[in-house]
Amino acid sequence: MDRRSFIKLTAVSGTSAALASCGNPENQFIRFLPDEDIVPGVAVWKPSICPLCAAGCGLTVRVMDADAEVTRDGQAGIKRIAAAKKLEGAPAHPVNRGGLCARGHAAIQVTYHPDRITQPLKRSGDRGTGQYEAISWEDALAEVVSRLNGVDAANPRAVAFLSRVGAGHRSALIQQFAGHFGGSPISFELFGDDVLRRANAVSFGRDQLPTVDLANARFVLSFGADFLGTWNSPVAQSAAYGDMRRGRPGIRGSFAQVEARMSQTGASADEWVPARPGTEGVLALGLAHVIMAASLQPAAAAGRAGSMVAGWGAGLSDYTPQRVEELTGVPAARVDRLARQFAELRPAVAIAGGAALAHSNGLFTAMAVNALNALVGSVDQPGGLSFTPQFNTGSALKFSPAAQPATPLQMLAADALSGAAVPQVAFVDGVNPVFTTPRAWRVREALEKVPYIVSFGSFLDETSALADIILPDHSFLESWVEAVPESGVAAAVASVAAPVMRPLYATRATPDVLLEIGRGLQRPLGAAWQTFDEMLGASFATLPSTTPDVDAWTDAQTKGLWSGVLPAGLARQAQAVADGATYAFEAPRFDGDAKQFPFHFLPYPSVPFGDGSTAHLPWLQEMPDPLTSAMWSSWVEINPTTAANMGISDGDVLEVASGHGSVRAGAVISPGIAPDVIAMPMGQGHTMFTRYATGRGANPAEILAPVTEAATGALAWAATRVRVTRIGPPDGSLVLFAGGIREHLEQEHR
Amino acid sequence: MARWGMAADLDRCNGCGGCVVACHAENNISTVGPEQASRGRAKHWIRVERYWEGDFPDVKLKFRPTMCQQCGNAPCEPVCPTYASHHTEDGLNAQVYNRCIGTRYCANACPYNARFFDFFNPSWEKPLQLQLNPDVSLREVGVMEKCTFCVQRIRGTQTTAKTEGREIRDGEIQPACVQACSTRALVFGDLEDRESEVSRLSRSPRGSKLLEDVGTRPAVTYLARLTEEA
DSSP, X not given: OOHHHHHHHHHHHTHHHHHHXXXXXXXXXXXXXOSSOOOTTOOEEEEXXXXXXXXXXXXXXXXXXXXXXXXXXXXXXXXXXXXXXXXXXXXXXXXXXXXXXXXXXXXXXHHTOXXXXXXXXXXOSXXXXXXXXXXXXXXXXXXXXHHHHTSOTTOTTSEEEEEOOOOSHHHHHHHHHHHHTTXXXXXXXXXXXXXXXXXXXXXXXXXXXXXXXXXXXXXXXEESOOTTTTSSSHHHHHHHHHXXXXXXXXXXXXXXXXXXXXXXXXXXXXXXXXXXXXXXXXXXXXXXXXXXXXXXXXXXXXXXXXXXXXXXXXXXXXXXXHHHHHHHOOOHHHHHHHHHHHHHSSSEEEXXXXXXXXSTTHHHHHHHHHHHHHXXXXXXXXXXXXXXXXXXXXXXXXXXXXXXXXXXXXXXXXXXXXXXXXXXXXXXXXXXXXXXXXXXXXXXXXXXXXXXXXXXXXXXOTTGGGOSEEOOOOOGGGSOEEEXXXXXXXXXXXXXXXXXXXXXXXXXXXXXXXXXXXXXSSSOOOOSOSSHHHHHHHHHTTSOOSSTTSOXXXXXXXXXXXXXXXXXXXXXXXXXXXXXXXXXXXXXXXXXXXXXXXXXXXXXXXXXXXXXXXXXXXXXXXXXXTTTOEESOOEEEEOHHHHHHTTOOTTOEEEEXXXXXXXXXXXXXXXXXXXXXXXXXXXXXXXXXXXXXXXXSOOGGGGOOOOBOTTTOOBOTTXXXXXXXXXXXXXXXXXXXXXXXXXXXXXXXX | OOOEEEEEETTTOOOOOHHHHHHHXXXXXXXXXXXXXXXXXXXXXXXEEEEEESOTTSOEEEEEEEXXXXXXXXXXXXXXXXXXXXXXXXXXXXXXXXTOOOOOHHHHHOTTOOEEEOXXXXXXXXXGGGGOOTTSOOOOTTOEEEOOSSHHHHHHHHHHHHHTTSOOOTTOOOOHHHHHOTTOOEEEEETTOTTSHHHHHHTSTTEEOTTGGGSOOXXXXXXXXXXXXX
8 A cells, every 4th residue: 555545545534533643642532431331241222213214113222332443522542332232123113013124133234334434525536436535524514504505596406405205304304404495305216106105195195105904914915016025114014914824813814916026025925926017907907897797896885096997987898807818918717716816805905016016007007906905995994005194294393395396306317417407516315326227317427417416425335426525424323313104003103212322433413414504504494403303302292192291202212102193283184186087007118129128127126235225234245135045146037948948047147238238147047037027136236335335246227218107207117128148157246045065965965 | 941942934934034134143143255155155044945836927935944953863963073062951952162173074964054164263344343242252263153042042031030030931032033033933932831832833733844854853843834724
């Protein structure tokens, strides 16, 4: 290492501060005097909330003494601290009831990751190269404030705030902050549920994901929803699933999964129904047709949800089992049988999600499944679906509602590239759109047009590496955390937890930073609170206490959550969308000519990595994928017959090419995929995301076509066609746990 | 004296892998990285096996969480020249790391591939060492390691119960995998106690032992995933 890079490194890692402190005895750490009261070797347990998906599972964190390298008052050194040791599911939390998924367990590695950003950084090299130098919090915040003071106040698109979807307090504050500049936060999630929320708003007047009472269902029919793995609230749904199977004496619920590539959820189904991609809604209406034709239920039973489907009142004569077989590939006799099961095994519930809704006709599919549920009376009934009352944090905090709807990300990108509307300042919080969007949207190029980008990231990734300044957030274990679950529970829940441990580094909680920036503006934000915990206190104080003689805020902090009946003014209002339209099947639109690109391409959320946001955690990298046992890798799933016809063997390097690009990965020959479908897990293929994820595997989002669902603008991520070429024999990049010598030995024994 | 056992209800298990990461977190199992993993050196004391049946479109996949079966008649124990691998009074196949000299005879003898050899000294890139569980010793190079049924939790609960002058309650001891399991597919407890949940499940007509014909007398019972009521 040369002198120049040594200085850079020390500047970034903060050790230069430690060196500087050596000559200052008053700044020396007193190593064995702990920061807080803690008895060596004795564990205490503190509540927290898992931050890695929107489900909001409650955690119990084991805290013990440990010696850690920390930064205190600008000085770095070794200190005895009370450190989080393990995350466990909180037994009393109504969402996860003591369970915790693989991602939740690994969340502790977010805090202890060796590549965490430990202090504010200012860009010193070209965008995207990851070259930064240290800057003090005071200078960094002054710079951001000065930039914001300079934006055009009359332009509602001058400030763009890219963040995660959410209904919690942090999201409300971000909404308020963005609204101060006339805009709304821009959220994009590759595997988002905008289509389903929209369908629920139209069918049931609820702009929300459903809570499914699996535990009491006799028959579950899922159209593409990976509800035991990655969709909605997987731990809550898994707990209920266990009870559906074996929680009721003498009753075992049955379950069928409709999808062209077997997911982890599909693997648990009694019956796997591979319908042609984009025709799942046809199957749902086929079942409804049989149910009505056999007079098992009258058409009117479906009410409003049914009336939204074209031809419903006439018994859906276009969706006879024969016609459904032609369109979906599911045999007519099977359509008839599934329909009778759905109508007779009561309560029955249908779930739509995942790839089934990721088509140009996704809204139709969701509307069809909603109508099917309504037909058999499975809405707001035990064993059916319902909508969790949700705490309206915005009204509790007396925030003004959003001035205008958010600009979709693809529009932001297109307008920035064309010059029609280039944001003057962009904020990025908790999202990585450069990685998760189709290359065809050119989000990276668009962000490069933005003169000033602020990131709150804890890691350098493809998007935060474009930032001009990085204001690193605390990890969730070091900050006040909260969650307002959208689904997964029957009653309203608002979770909250104080920091589990003191921050390791010179980071600051992003909500506190937003409040501080807001105070510094020429035209201040005008928030009534100095800090985020004050804001949380004000919000929880509006709720009715559920414990006598204890106020709601104190009670919530003790329990880690508030749960109860929301007063009328504090519940999110049902929002009926009446667009006057009725929905009928339209053939899904696919990008790419079927002759040139013979396969449907199905990227899917990986069980450990979701959309790729947790690929930096080594436990998850080394966790074998449930369906393939692959670790540290990307792969391409292909049907055995198709592979044989193309001369492809396990592990062979394949190139998957769409009209928008190509990716390469090893072949996994899988019986659970249709012959004309190619699937790839999302998550790997990061060009920059810590030592554990960088340069590993391929990113399927790169080759996605920019096809969208018209009403919501949601990306139709299952609408790309591809061709597959065998490039060569295995190159060693595909690592399987159940591979190599073990299987070989087993075969010898046989 | 208790005899610890586990039941795994395959009708509840959905293969999510929560147990796998929970086990890493509890037992200080080091990750080995892609190069060593590709040489079969990854260590997962519990894994989710998958068994494919049938051809497209009539395909079924069955998951089976697999860990050390804590055999009553364990092939790993008599082959150990140093008594590192031994049987405890309460039925565990225990491993004394300090005695282990790395002959790997035990791994050869184990029909379940449940034992993992440390080809390297474990290392954690700072500050990942802060995640380590102080209740579980680290294994150095040349040592065999495997599932212990979270013996540190068993002994901890026994000590607590003794201090409080009471019996251990059924379900009070939860190995990390059992605690993590969202679907409640994994149940742990005392097989000697006829009233315990694990004992009841182990007598289920759906129950069977893994490779029971080889005579290992496992302490883990698998409850079959059935589409009709057994």
